[in-house]
Amino acid sequence: MNRYQPEIECASEDRLRGLQSERLVRTVKHAYDNVAFYRRKMDEHKVKPADVKSMDDLPKLPFLCKDDLRDAYPYGFLAVPRSEVVRIQSTSGTTGKRVVAFYTQQDIDVWDECCARAIVAAGGGKDDVVHVCYGYGLFTGGPGLNGGSHKVGSMTLPMSSGNTERQIQFMCDLGSTILCCTPSYAAFLAEAILEQGMADRISLKAGIFGAEAWSEEMRRDIEDKLRIKAYDIYGLTEISGPGVSFECSEQTGMHINEDHFAAEIIDPATGETLPLGSKGELVFSCLSKAAFPLLRYRTRDICVLSRKACSCGRTLVKMSKLMGRSDDMLIIRGVNVFPSQIEAVLLKCGLPPNYQIIVDRVKYTDTFDVQVEMTPEMFSDTVRQVAARESELVSALRSMLGISPKVTLVTPRSIARSEGKAVRVVDKRTI
Numbered sequence: 478m479n480r481y482q483p484e485i486e487c488a489s490e491d492r493l494r495g496l497q498s499e500r501l502v503r504t505v506k507h508a509y510d511n512v513a514f515y516r517r518k519m520d521e522h523k524v525k526p527a528d529v530k531s532m533d534d535l536p537k538l539p540f541l542c543k544d545d546l547r548d549a550y551p552y553g554f555l556a557v558p559r560s561e562v563v564r565i566q567s568t569s570g571t572t573g574k575r576v577v578a579f580y581t582q583q584d585i586d587v588w589d590e591c592c593a594r595a596i597v598a599a600g601g602g603k604d605d606v607v608h609v610c611y612g613y614g615l616f617t618g619g620p621g622l623n624g625g626s627h628k629v630g631s632m633t634l635p636m637s638s639g640n641t642e643r644q645i646q647f648m649c650d651l652g653s654t655i656l657c658c659t660p661s662y663a664a665f666l667a668e669a670i671l672e673q674g675m676a677d678r679i680s681l682k683a684g685i686f687g688a689e690a691w692s693e694e695m696r697r698d699i700e701d702k703l704r705i706k707a708y709d710i711y712g713l714t715e716i717s718g719p720g721v722s723f724e725c726s727e728q729t730g731m732h733i734n735e736d737h738f739a740a741e742i743i744d745p746a747t748g749e750t751l752p753l754g755s756k757g758e759l760v761f762s763c764l765s766k767a768a769f770p771l772l773r774y775r776t777r778d779i780c781v782l783s784r785k786a787c788s789c790g791r792t793l794v795k796m797s798k799l800m801g802r803s804d805d806m807l808i809i810r811g812v813n814v815f816p817s818q819i820e821a822v823l824l825k826c827g828l829p830p831n832y833q834i835i836v837d838r839v840k841y842t843d844t845f846d847v848q849v850e851m852t853p854e855m856f857s858d859t860v861r862q863v864a865a866r867e868s869e870l871v872s873a874l875r876s877m878l879g880i881s882p883k884v885t886l887v888t889p890r891s892i893a894r895s896e897g898k899a900v901r902v903v904d905k906r907t908i
């Protein structure tokens with residue numbers, strides 16, 4: 478085993494469960510003592526911290542969802558004095574309703590450790606050159622993999638996203654060996670490398686791709702084009718960022734870092750905890766976080782958990798690739814988009830919320846079209862006036878979402894309604 482791999486990744490189930498219980502008891506007390514929401518919710522559910530003695534008591538705790546975090550924006554869930562916070566990150570999307578996650582130095586160290594495990598599982602070590610082109614800034618992708626790469630001791634290239642020419646040039650000149658980005662950007666880079674005839678000049682051996690859904694077919698295509706092994710990585714801002722789980726050489730699902738994040742699968746309709754192997758919504762409880770200790774957080778991500786023995790030797794539970802979501806959130810080019818955000822922009826721009834979002838994937842890149850019905854008054858506008866309204870909407874949507882859709886104003890009542898209800902989202906992507 479690689480020396481960066483902590484033995485906990487291969488610990489016995491009993492040992493892991495014991496560690497989880499110990500950490501859960503501590504975290505529940507910490508959350509109850511320091512977060513008003515937990516005190517109120519747990520009191521309502523008639524659960525005291527002392528009632529949680531082990532992992533078996535986890536289902537006694539109330540669930541937490543994104544709206545609870547949004548309602549408590551910005552500091553409602555902060556569980557340590559502000560002077561102990563060294564960093565924030567934030568989810569993409571809703572202006573004014575973003576979720577802000579807080580980290581103490583110890584939280585950052587744990588996060589780095591989780592991402593380091595992902596890099597090690599992808600074959601990374603001290604001699605590697607880790608090329609990070611996830612976005613840096615509020616998005617967790619860049620900072621997370623950057624921290625993990627430092628921890629492993631690899632040379633880290635903090636490239637951020639965009640500027641394909643420069644990405645390829647650095648990749649060739651500095652000898653990048655592990656590429657970290659969204660799978661769609663990896664596919665895009667692969668095409669560009671082939672088109673420019675640079676395939677023989679790159680030294681990549683592995684890729685760590687996540688933040689959005691990708692198929693096995695897409696994996697094989699990227700692997701063939703870049704001549705690498707491509708590993709999936711999963712995470713979400715609320716729970717820390719990338720590295721909540723990661724794939725190993727077996728490539729049959731992602732090991733959850735369950736010494737830090739306890740996973741449950743629930744029925745999204747009833748909230749009932751489901752047995753291992755059932756398909757349902759993934760729920761996480763943080764076991765070692767100080768600043769933002771979320772408990773029973775409903776991710777809305779649908780998957781299956783498995784404890785089948787893994788050939789890599791890790792005993793950490795595995796989650797399957799995501800099989801969808803239990804809410805209406807779309808992930809477009811790695812950015813989380815809710816239809817309600819588009820509705821809010823239309824209303825702000827004086828348009829009725831009659832629209833349709835059409836998402837497709839062309840050559841592994843998401844296309845994002847928004848069709849908006851004009852008002853009857855606008856219908857008599859000149860072509861130039863319509864074009865001006867369209868570009869006004871593009872900028873308003875860009876500043877709300879962080880990505881630009883193509884906006885087309887269409888004639889009134891031209892968007893199909895089924896049973897009087899408009900279909901808001903047409904997602905033509907196969908995954």
Ligand code: DLL
Pocket residue numbers: 568569611617618686687688689690691709710711712713714715718719720776778799808813
């Ligand atoms: O996407 C964190 C991340 C960055 C993960 C880089 C992996 C790599 P958020 O922006 O908060 O955080 O979005 C979280 O993205 O609930 C899933 O729906 C989706 N997601 C994340 N990883 C994957 C993946 C980051 N490997 C939301 N496959 C999550 C499918 C993923 N969907």
